[in-house]
Amino acid sequence: MPKLELFRHLVAIAASDGEFSESEVQMLAVRANQWNITQRQFEDIVSEIQSGHVNLTLPARMDERVELLKNMMHMMAIDGELAEEEKKMCAMASARMGFTSEQFDQILDELLKDMT
Numbered sequence: 001m002p003k004l005e006l007f008r009h010l011v012a013i014a015a016s017d018g019e020f021s022e023s024e025v026q027m028l029a030v031r032a033n034q035w036n037i038t039q040r041q042f043e044d045i046v047s048e049i050q051s052g053h054v055n056l057t058l059p060a061r062m063d064e065r066v067e068l069l070k071n072m073m074h075m076m077a078i079d080g081e082l083a084e085e086e087k088k089m090c091a092m093a094s095a096r097m098g099f100t101s102e103q104f105d106q107i108l109d110e111l112l113k114d115m116t
Contacts, residue, residue: 001059001068003035008045009056009068009093013075015049016089021079031071058097065097066107073111 010031014024032042059065072093076086094104 001057001064004037004041004045005057006068006071007031007035007037007041008049010071010075011045011049012056013072013086013089015046016085018085023079024075027075027078056093058093065099069094069097069099069104069107070111073108077112 007028010028014020014028020028028042031037059068069090072090076090091104099107
């Protein structure tokens with residue numbers, strides 16, 4: 001999955017609770033830097049997400065799906081609060097990518113363990 005598309009998903013999950021926390025903005029900035037996303041691309045994606053006119057695509061390969069889900073979960077948990085809207089969005093994306101609820105829970109548990 002192209003990094004720009006992955007970044008779009010991260011912005012969507014960060015914005016899903018109606019606000020960007022400082023830790024979410026910091027994580028987005030780090031990812032943008034790591035993935036060579038320009039300031040203009042960053043701003044365009046944020047505007048796109050905030051306007052509600054976004055079309056998120058899901059990766060075809062399973063390893064890319066796992067990477068996407070882990071990044072989305074990390075964004076969801078980065079501010080220390082698991083907002084209901086963020087959890088719903090992650091769960092919906094997980095289901096659309098073909099993960100079972102057990103796989104979702106396992107990936108989340110592994111990620112939370114790695115974050116501590």
